[in-house]
Amino acid sequence: MLTKVTTADKTETFLNESVGETYHSQTGAVEEALKKYAIPCKIAEKALSGHIRLLDVCSGLGYNSAMAIDIALQSNPKCVIEVIGLEYDPEIITKIQEVNPPIPFFNHYKKLTPETTELNEGNVTVRFIIGDARETIKELSENHFDAVFFDPFSPKTAPDMWGTEFFKEIYRVMKESGIMATYSCARIARDNMSKAGLFYDDGPIVGRRGPGTIATKWV
Numbered sequence: 001m002l003t004k005v006t007t008a009d010k011t012e013t014f015l016n017e018s019v020g021e022t023y024h025s026q027t028g029a030v031e032e033a034l035k036k037y038a039i040p041c042k043i044a045e046k047a048l049s050g051h052i053r054l055l056d057v058c059s060g061l062g063y064n065s066a067m068a069i070d071i072a073l074q075s076n077p078k079c080v081i082e083v084i085g086l087e088y089d090p091e092i093i094t095k096i097q098e099v100n101p102p103i104p105f106f107n108h109y110k111k112l113t114p115e116t117t118e119l120n121e122g123n124v125t126v127r128f129i130i131g132d133a134r135e136t137i138k139e140l141s142e143n144h145f146d147a148v149f150f151d152p153f154s155p156k157t158a159p160d161m162w163g164t165e166f167f168k169e170i171y172r173v174m175k176e177s178g179i180m181a182t183y184s185c186a187r188i189a190r191d192n193m194s195k196a197g198l199f200y201d202d203g204p205i206v207g208r209r210g211p212g213t214i215a216t217k218w219v
Contacts, residue, residue, distance in 0.1 A: 002091060004098065008207075012099045013061065014092065021153050023060040023092065025183070027207025030101050032183070033067035035206045040181040040214050041147035047072035047079040055145040055173060057133055058152040058161070059085030060092050061099060062126075065149065066106040069124055073105070083126040084140065086133035090114035093128065134160070137169045144173050150182035155189050162189045167196035171217065180215040189213065 002014040009028030016023065025032045038044075046052050052072055056065040065083045072079050087093060093114050100106075109126070111119045117128040129136045133152075148170055152161035160166075162184075170180060181203055182189070190213060193200050199219050203212030 002095060004095075011063075011101045013063075014095055016089075016092075016153075019153050019157055021157055024063065025207045029063055030067065030103060032206060033063045033103070034071070035204050036183050036212050037064045037149045037151075037181050038068045038071045040203050040212070041068070041149070041179045043068045043071045043147060044075040046146050047075040047081075050076065050078065051080045051082075052147070053082045053145045053175075054084070055140070055148045055170075056083060056085040057137075057148060057150045057170075059087045059128060059149075060151065061096055062106065062109045062112070062128075063101055063103065064151060065126065066101075066103045066109055068147070068149070069105045069126075070103055073124075079123065081124045083124070084145075085126065085128040086136050087128055087130055088132060090130050093117075093130070134166050134169070137166070137173065140173045142172045143175050146175055146178055148174055148178065148180040150180055155184060155186040159188070162186070162192060164192040164195040167193050167198060171197050174217060176217055178217065181212060182215075183212045185210045185213050 001017045007029045009031050011029040013024040013029045108121045119126050152158050155162040190200050193215050198215040200215040203214045205211045
């Protein structure tokens with residue numbers, strides 16, 4: 001069961017009662033999308049190249065990727081943007097219709113449903129793939145993505161999502177210049193990133209005592 005909650009920045013998210021966690025930080029859902037994902041992954045800078053490909057793992061309501069699209073288009077209105085979202089639960093996609101965050105491109109996300117999982121708007125393509133991300137990621141091309149937003153439920157709640165094998169898949173689909181960002185700095189998560197060949201560093205501290213994590217294929 002999903003219950004709507006309002007975060008500290010007055011934007012809405014949902015509590016997944018079966019998991020016991022919300023889809024976004026209680027300190028601010030939209031703030032999190034910008035400061036934990038778009039900025040650390042250098043979306044504005046990467047958009048200047050004219051093309052950006054983003055993988056949104058556990059995309060949920062789509063706040064993170066919609067924010068990234070806005071940032072990219074502000075940086076370069078002609079940028080061609082491709083977003084792939086991996087999401088297990090079709091119910092959370094239906095909840096897109098119930099929220100209205102202050103993210104201009106999010107209005108286009110209203111076209112997405114569990115049955116209509118792709119939208120094309122100008123030079124932007126968004127496609128959600130519904131299923132177990134550990135399996136659906138295997139459908140994606142290697143060395144493809146400029147940025148990866150990694151936003152599953154916590155390592156304590158969903159440990160399988162933070163395993164070495166999954167991070168190996170993340171490594172495989174990232175470009176050599178790609179950047180992955182996540183909200184967690186859990187030791188097990190970082191250890192498994194290292195085992196998969198990724199190099200990690202502290203991400204920003206936003207609404208938590210500890211930092212997030214950024215990871216790349218290079219030091």
